[in-house]
Every structure is written in C-alpha cells, then in structure tokens.
Amino acid sequence: MPSFHHGDVEIAYLDEGDGDPIVLVHGFASSKNVNWVYPTWVSELRKNGFRTIAFDNRGHGDSSKLYDPEDYHIGTMASDITALMDHLAIARADVMGYSLGARMMGILARTRPERVRSGIFGGLGIGLIKGGGPGESVARALEAPSLDDVTDPFGRTFRVFADQTRSDRRALAACLRGSRRLMTEAEVAGIEVPTLIAVGTKDEIAGSAQELADVIPGAEVLNIPNRDHMRAVGDKVYKEGVLRFLSRRP
Template sequence: MPSFHNGEVEIAYLDEGEGDPIVLVHGFASTKNVNWVYPTWVSELKRNGRRVIALDNRGHGDSGKLYDAAAYDVATMAGDVIALMDHLDIESADVMGYSLGSRMTAVLARQQPQRLRSAVFGGIGIGLIEGGGPGENVAAALEAASLDDVTDPVGRTFRAFADQTRSDRLALAACLRGSRRLMTRDEAASIEVPVLIAVGTTDEIAGSADALGKVIPDAEVLHIPNRDHMRAVGDKVYKAGVLDFLSRRK
C-alpha cells in the first residue's frame, strides 16, 4: 500500500482507476477499506470512469498513530487531504467524506474551494454545526479494558466497531478529543462549492440533512431511506445519488 509523509505523519492511501479524480475521506474509527473498498465504492466509481484516491486518516488504519489530541484538529486532519493531492499532483478533485471525513471536507470546501470541484457530505447533517458528534462517553469506552466494561450504548457501538476494525483505540480516543470543533453557522453558510448532503433517515448521529441544506447555499440533500449512521455507507440509494450528482459536475 503506498504512503507518503505530511511532515512527520505517514499517510497511507490507495490510488486506482483513470479519469477525473475523486478523493474519499473516511469517518471516525473507520479506514479507507472499511468505509470505501468493502462497500464497493471504489469499484463502483472506477466503473464509472473515475480515478479514485482514498486515504487512511491519521490515527487510523495503516497511517501514523498519534496520541496527543492537539494533533487531530479537524483543520489539521483536512490538511492531510490537501497534502495527498499535492503529493499526487492533483490540482482539483471532487471530495467525498463520511461523518468525520465530511467535517474535514467541509473545512476544505470553506478554506480551499479552489481545490474542490464539488463536495459530498455523507453521514453529516446539522451535526456539522450543532451537537459535535461522539463525546467523552465514547472516548472512555475506547479506553476501557474491554467491551464488557462499557455500559453506555453509544460508547459500546463505537468500541465494538473499533474492536472489529482492530484499531488503535488510544489513538482514536485522542482523535475524538481533538476533532470536536464545530463549524459555525456563518462558516457553513460561506461554502460556495457544489455540495451534496447524504444522510440516512434513521441516522441519529448526523443530525438533520435538511437543516444543514438550508444553511449551505444551493446544497442538494439526499435522504438514504431506512438507514442509520453505520448502515447508510454502502446503500444503493446513496451510491446512485452520488453518481448522479457527480455526473452533473462535468
């Protein structure tokens, strides 16, 4: 698996296919494989004539592990995406995030719009601005000796997922504590790149897609029927909606 260094942090990535580039940014406690390869996003996008780039975020997968929460500021993590694009000599690309990956993508859409042809915010709605996602209960669950010691239901969900993906739980706890900064309403309202917001209708983590759609000018909203935060990732409605959105960017 190829990798490069952004400063002292090694970032693992995949780069497959030919055509217009799209960069995929996975969610908290996930990996490029779990979020994008196994649910067939990579193969589907390649079949549709796209060059697909996906990274393991710092602290995740095969990328470098850091244990200081300050190393996981959302803007810092978003900087790894731009560093990867620079490493691959990609001037501009469509970028699709999921959950935390969407928070990172939103930062890029606001701060470096010239690098994004469009942005897909998967698994995040008004939670981008209000709520802040997983809290200290999840960090504590990640640091617990075993899943049996975790009683908080949300904490158990994330701990079980981290165990399933064989993640470095202490690095994830640091990431969670460092990446909590919310985007302000004014910051979100200043996003001018084309945006698709895609959220499962039973997702209790993302917050309302429609509410965020009213904040970001001209954003499109895609409701993924009967899917929660975890199960929306590979849904066929999600894929079809994203492919339609991307086809209209040409």
C-alpha cells in the first residue's frame, strides 16, 4: 500500500484508474477500505472513467495514529487532502467526503476552491453548521474498558463499529475531540463549487440535506431512500446519483 508523509504524519492511500481524478475521504472510525473499497465505490468509479484516489485519515486505517486532539483540528485534516493531491501532482479534483470526510471537504471547498472541481457531501446535511454527529459520549465509549461498560446507545454504536474495524480507539477519541469544529452559516454560504448533498432518509446523524442545500448556492440534494447513516454508504441510489452529478458538473 503506497503512503506519503505530510509533515510527520504518514498517510496511506490508493490511486487507481485513469481519467478525471476524484478524491474520496472516509468517515469517522472508518477507513478507505471500509468506506470506499468494500462497498465497491472504487471499482464503480474506475469503471466509469475516473482516476480514483482514497486515503486513510490520520488516526485511522494504516495511517499514523496520533493521541493529541490538537493534531486533529479539522483544518489540519482538510489539509491532508491537498497534501495528497500535491504528492500526486493533481491540481484539481472532484472530492467526495462521507460524514467527517464531508466536514473536511467542506472546509477545503470554502478555503481552497481552486483545488475542488466539485464537492459531494455524503452523510452530512445541516449538521455541518448545527452540530449533531458523535460527541463526548462517543469518545468516552471508545475509551471504556469494554463494551459492557458502555450504556449510551449512540456510544455503543460507534464502539461496536470501531471494534469491528479493529481501530485504535484511543486515537479515534482524540480525533473526535479535536475535529469537532462546525462551519458557520456565512462560511458555508461562501461555498461556490458545484455541490451535491447525499443523505439517507433515515439518517438521524447527518441533519437535513435540504436545509444545507438552502445555504449553499446551487447545491443539489440526493435523498437515499430508507437508509440510515451506516447503511447509506454502499447504496445503489447513492452511487447512481453521484455518477449522474459528476457527468453534469462543468
């Protein structure tokens, strides 16, 4: 598996296929494989003519594990995207993030729009501005001695997921505490790249896709029927909607 260094942090990534580049940014407690390879996103995008790049966020997968929350400031995590693009000599790319990855993409689309050909918010709606998502109860669940010690239902969900993916739970807790910055409505209203917001209709974590679209000029909404936050990731409607969006964007 190839990797590169962004400062002292080693980032593992994959780079497959030819054509217009698209960078995939996974969600919290996930990885490039769990979020993008196993649900066949990488193979589908390659098949449809895209050079597909995905990486493990710092603290996740095969990338460096860090234990200071300051190392996971959302702006720092967003800069890992452009560092990878620079490493691969890619000036501009479509960028799709899921959940935490969508927060990273949103920061990038606002601060470095010249690098983002289009932006896709997966699994994140108005929660980008109004919060939601995992909080301190999840961090405590990740740090608990065992699953039996976790009583919070939300915390148990993420603890089970982290155990299933064999994640470094201490690194994830630090990531959660360090990356929780929200964007303001004014910042989000300043996003000018072509934007798609794709959220499951049963997603109780992301917040309303339409509310976020009402803030971002020209944003499109893709509702993923009958899917919650976890199960929307590999949904056929999600894939088909993203491919349609990518075929139409400038």
